[in-house]
Amino acid sequence: MNDLVVAILRSGTPLVYVTLAGVVAQRAGIWHLGLEGVMIIGAASTIIGIVLTGSLGLALIAAVVLCVLASVLLWFTIEKLKANPIIAGLGLTGLGVGGTTLASQSIFGSQASITAPFGLPRLGEAFGPFASLSVLVAAMPFVVALLWVLLRRTRFGLQLAASGEHPFAARGAGVEPARMRLFALAFGGVLAAAGGAELAAGSLQIFAQNMTAGRGFMAFAAVVFGVSHPIGAAFAAMFFSLVGALGIRAQLVFGDAVPHDLLLALPYIATVFGVWLSGRLRGGAASSAFGELRDY
């Protein structure tokens, strides 16, 4: 049982951080499909940073800076060039996956995965069965709670939500939606960097090509399924990783009798259901929440 909890926390924590990045973007009115790309940039720069500089602090700074830069690039194409957020987000994902592959191949000269000598600090013996988990796992509930306070109990959070739900009203109240979206995406970049760092350096301490393997899209699914509420989305992300962990267990016990791939489909089916439901509750056009952004 303890093993299962540790496995779920280990696979779920990166997902939760990236999901929170998606929540912030979603509330500001951007369907963030670049999450996968930003997350893998965070994962790659943490490991490559540790190997090249030998310092965890420098590696994390590099990860945060690069993830924020990538997010600002997405903001620039969406807000300033009026690009379609979905296609631009998918483009950023492609840039992240391709760029980290290219960088790891050119720096280390091979396609093999890169191993770092050390990773994020671990919780240690005092935590009993959870000793092998990283500090970011322990910090996760506090980050979720802080984000809830920020989004639901501060003026900033209200302005952010207004920029997403009704940009014209926000502008009428003296809030500049474009600037709020810049804050949202940049802050999301920090959270996604944490998710990528936890994925790569939290337990395994390696970076492999395309190692995020769709987690960014699963995080996006969690955002939609958790109705872009920080606590709801975090629970959705943990639920998806629970299903994944149970699927692996079932496969170990029952072999091929359990169609594991079909269990993995659950987050995506849940997302379709979530979008359908929000369309029903809020009316078709409003569900897409692009507001003035949606223009093609």
Place this chain on the structure above:
Amino acid sequence: MNSNFITILRAAVFVVLALALCGVIFEFAGYSAPAMFTSIAEGAFLRSGGLTQSLRWAIPLFITAVGVGLSFRCGFFNIGAQGQFYAGAIAATCAATWLDGAPALVLVPLSLVAGMAGGALWALWPGLLRLRSGTDETITTLMGNFLATLLLIYVTTGPLKDPSGSGQQSSSRPLAAAYRISNSLGLSPTIIAVAVVVGVLMWLLVNRSAFGVVASLAGRNPVMVRWQGAKVWWLGLSSFLLAGGLAGLAGTLEVFGPNGRLVGGFLPAHGFTATLIALVANLSVGGTAAAALFFGGLASAALYLPIMAGLPSAAIDIINAAIALFITARSARVDRVLGRLTGLASSRGKAP
């Protein structure tokens, strides 16, 4: 005429901007950008036989992209081409397995129809959700891609798995040689004929039929079209079905042509590239053919780079992604600059 010219020029500007961003990324990653671009051009078009290989990759992309272009034209942002491509390939393989032993003249056309039906079916549910409940079709079709990818892995490791194959490989039984419509190089008169027929029919549909006119209007102003009495519901559904059917056809061609079997996770970037092609071509059928040749060239260069030039094929993914980042941009400032430049050029041309 002038506005058309500006549209083409705008696409060109953003493609060049994307290539410049790629050049910066290549330099940062430690590769020489000029050498990279030269090798890509060699791999795509300049080496001997490069053009035929580019054509091989361009044909399935073109077939999928004209369908995507049609649904965008109607105002439906169907980005599920990848899922529809897989669904078509799965349906066609099921049909071929079921009819195994029938004469090729019966089996192949029926499988092609089954493939188109499979793709159309995978586009039907997002279409119905969109038209009946207003569910955002971008999200549902995108999720449909992941679902179809998992379904493909499931059928190639489960029900349709080749029993004689090794435990690791996920693929269906190879088709009998008589059922193949091309060799593994992927170009044959049949495949070229299918592409030409699809191109001509879609051009006629878009440019020479009432459906095409109403579709373009519906994409720009659905309210007006509804007031004029057109059945937007029916129009939208047929655009979803056509887009899905064509993507399914492209998937079927891959199975019956170069692959000769259904392989788990084949051509994972096909639908995304086809969507880019439709956008770069600004949704016109002729432009789609030209853009498909360009992206087909990039796809063939992706195979050439690591083997012949010793460069990573991820470079091609980066180029595609950078184009995606910019291609939907609609910057008023860029348009103004372009308008001024073209105005300047034409007045210069007219001057005595």
